Amino acid sequence: VTHALLVTLEHAGIFIFAMTGALVAARLGLDIFGLVVLALITGLGGGVTRDIILGIHPPAAFDNWGYLLAATAAAVLVFFQSGRVGRRERPILLLDAVGLSLFCVTGAIAGVDAGLGVLPSSLLGLVTAVGGGTMRDVLSNRVPVIFQGDLYALPALLGAILAAVIATQGWPPVLLCGASATCLVWRLAAIHRGWSAPSAPGAAAPGD
Amino acid sequence: VTHALLVTLEHAGIFIFAMTGALVAARLGLDIFGLVVLALITGLGGGVTRDIILGIHPPAAFDNWGYLLAATAAAVLVFFQSGRVGRRERPILLLDAVGLSLFCVTGAIAGVDAGLGVLPSSLLGLVTAVGGGTMRDVLSNRVPVIFQGDLYALPALLGAILAAVIATQGWPPVLLCGASATCLVWRLAAIHRGWSAPSAPGAAAPGD
Amino acid sequence: VTHALLVTLEHAGIFIFAMTGALVAARLGLDIFGLVVLALITGLGGGVTRDIILGIHPPAAFDNWGYLLAATAAAVLVFFQSGRVGRRERPILLLDAVGLSLFCVTGAIAGVDAGLGVLPSSLLGLVTAVGGGTMRDVLSNRVPVIFQGDLYALPALLGAILAAVIATQGWPPVLLCGASATCLVWRLAAIHRGWSAPSAPGAAAPGD
Numbered sequence: 001v002t003h004a005l006l007v008t009l010e011h012a013g014i015f016i017f018a019m020t021g022a023l024v025a026a027r028l029g030l031d032i033f034g035l036v037v038l039a040l041i042t043g044l045g046g047g048v049t050r051d052i053i054l055g056i057h058p059p060a061a062f063d064n065w066g067y068l069l070a071a072t073a074a075a076v077l078v079f080f081q082s083g084r085v086g087r088r089e090r091p092i093l094l095l096d097a098v099g100l101s102l103f104c105v106t107g108a109i110a111g112v113d114a115g116l117g118v119l120p121s122s123l124l125g126l127v128t129a130v131g132g133g134t135m136r137d138v139l140s141n142r143v144p145v146i147f148q149g150d151l152y153a154l155p156a157l158l159g160a161i162l163a164a165v166i167a168t169q170g171w172p173p174v175l176l177c178g179a180s181a182t183c184l185v186w187r188l189a190a191i192h193r194g195w196s197a198p199s200a201p202g203a204a205a206p207g208d
Numbered sequence: 209v210t211h212a213l214l215v216t217l218e219h220a221g222i223f224i225f226a227m228t229g230a231l232v233a234a235r236l237g238l239d240i241f242g243l244v245v246l247a248l249i250t251g252l253g254g255g256v257t258r259d260i261i262l263g264i265h266p267p268a269a270f271d272n273w274g275y276l277l278a279a280t281a282a283a284v285l286v287f288f289q290s291g292r293v294g295r296r297e298r299p300i301l302l303l304d305a306v307g308l309s310l311f312c313v314t315g316a317i318a319g320v321d322a323g324l325g326v327l328p329s330s331l332l333g334l335v336t337a338v339g340g341g342t343m344r345d346v347l348s349n350r351v352p353v354i355f356q357g358d359l360y361a362l363p364a365l366l367g368a369i370l371a372a373v374i375a376t377q378g379w380p381p382v383l384l385c386g387a388s389a390t391c392l393v394w395r396l397a398a399i400h401r402g403w404s405a406p407s408a409p410g411a412a413a414p415g416d
Numbered sequence: 417v418t419h420a421l422l423v424t425l426e427h428a429g430i431f432i433f434a435m436t437g438a439l440v441a442a443r444l445g446l447d448i449f450g451l452v453v454l455a456l457i458t459g460l461g462g463g464v465t466r467d468i469i470l471g472i473h474p475p476a477a478f479d480n481w482g483y484l485l486a487a488t489a490a491a492v493l494v495f496f497q498s499g500r501v502g503r504r505e506r507p508i509l510l511l512d513a514v515g516l517s518l519f520c521v522t523g524a525i526a527g528v529d530a531g532l533g534v535l536p537s538s539l540l541g542l543v544t545a546v547g548g549g550t551m552r553d554v555l556s557n558r559v560p561v562i563f564q565g566d567l568y569a570l571p572a573l574l575g576a577i578l579a580a581v582i583a584t585q586g587w588p589p590v591l592l593c594g595a596s597a598t599c600l601v602w603r604l605a606a607i608h609r610g611w612s613a614p615s616a617p618g619a620a621a622p623g624d
Binding site: 116117134143146 | 441442444445446447448449450452453454464468471473474475477478479481554555556557
Binding site for chain 2: 539565
């Protein structure tokens with residue numbers, strides 16, 4: 001059951017993150033191939049980083065038609081629907097939040113499955129969750145979403161810690177959905193209410 | 209014979225990609241040391257990424273005077289000849305196409321030699337081919353060449369698939385030159401004719 | 417003694433590099449969480465890259481409260497003192513030079529300890545030293561410090577070579593401080609005197 005659950009969450013996360021990459025590519029006016037490339041990097045980048053850190057050779061994304069198809073399908077879907085979605089930033093942020101909440105859990109579980117403790121597993125979940133989106137933003141010359149002022153890394157870290165504890169303690173796998181939901185609700189609330197955190201005194205204003 | 213051929217292609221690819229890094233550095237007005245650094249990263253970045261993915265510790269570039277010399281020689285050559293080459297973008301694109309067609313083959317063969325199947329070997333060839341150039345473009349704040357509208361990733365993927373099939377089937381190594389040439393001709397034609405692919409409907413125009 | 421010395425240098429390097437990340441974040445006007453994220457990436461990025469290259473799974477930074485605390489403490493210190501430090505670039509450069517001189521030594525020693533020769537250990541020291549700062553600059557869209565015209569990579573490479581030779585020859589560990597100091601003095605002199613190296617003839621002027 002756990003394995004099937006994880007595989008489902010992993011595919012869903014890849015699909016969602018790949019959509020954000022394709023939407024960013026569409027905003028940049030990239031052609032279909034640039035769009036697919038950015039979708040693949042965004043969807044698969046976090047998991048590849050996780051597998052490299054765990055010493056899994058080759059990373060799962062290199063040997064898994066399902067992962068490749070999920071990312072490519074997301075890119076094709078966005079390509080043909082981008083007339084509807086248009087250029088707006090908000091769908092990107094919302095989908096990114098969903099991907100974040102899925103990958104912080106699957107990344108942390110991968111760590112626990114590899115025999116790591118709660119601390120390294122949680123950090124691995126965090127890196128998995130923010131990796132693909134950070135690559136997307138660096139490659140497309142956007143301000144990386146991890147810096148965008150709203151709470152981003154902290155909800156992912158909390159979701160990862162919860163997932164690592166659940167897996168380490170052997171609690172029911174269904175609780176992992178709760179860990180994911182906790183991250184998602186916190187992140188969506190941060191986006192919705194514009195919750196933000198204080199800047200360093202004396203610092204420049206954003207965009208300064 | 210295969211090994212000698214591969215080593216030759218690898219050195220040629222490092223030399224060529226390092227030249228593109230040095231040319232970009234010259235356009236940016238970097239001094240000789242910045243130029244050498246960018247040449248080394250561009251020439252060796254794809255192969256280091258490949259070796260990390262394959263779990264080869266340390267990556268070959270760290271323990272191979274020949275690789276370092278090839279990249280450094282390219283940087284020195286460009287430094288003293290940049291008065292002739294000048295600031296033009298086209299030589300960078302053409303050399304990059306040659307490097308791309310060499311590395312998609314050597315990367316795919318490295319995967320097959322490590323026991324990977326055709327799919328992961330092909331993707332490894334793609335990552336090896338686009339890795340160094342992407343690092344070059346991100347570090348120098350250029351639009352990554354993988355997004356530049358002309359066909360780029362697709363010829364590299366085709367070359368890598370052909371090379372992986374040839375190596376897996378045990379066909380004569382000389383055919384690898386055909387795989388490389390296929391990638392090169394397609395990529396050069398895309399540059400020459402300005403072949404490009406459709407953008408997503410409703411998307412912003414490039415540079416918008 | 418060597419081990420205690422190395423652990424001390426490593427923590428000091430993480431603390432110092434994390435301060436540079438936090439100072440850059442404060443200049444960008446990032447909030448406290450973005451600032452902590454950039455501090456962690458800058459302080460831990462070089463060592464994580466080193467461990468991935470060496471095949472150490474998971475990287476030490478993922479399983480070491482001390483490393484995490486050192487980086488977080490640096491971020492908190494900068495956050496509350498940034499009113500004093502202000503927006504100036506110079507403290508970032510000076511601290512970065514200190515971190516560079518510490519990490520080129522610890523990176524090279526880690527290579528020797530893993531059984532690598534002098535050449536790969538030296539390159540590993542260079543990558544460790546410049547890795548975190550390069551990630552910081554790419555993520556915050558600054559010109560990467562490795563390109564900034566003053567001598568940067570060369571002092572780090574010299575420090576790493578000296579450290580690798582000292583460790584390989586079994587000379588007294590205290591000499592490692594000399595290797596670090598050599599890098600630091602050279603780098604500080606380059607900053608102070610504005611030492612720079614020639615650009616390629618015919619190249620664009622910096623900022624052109």
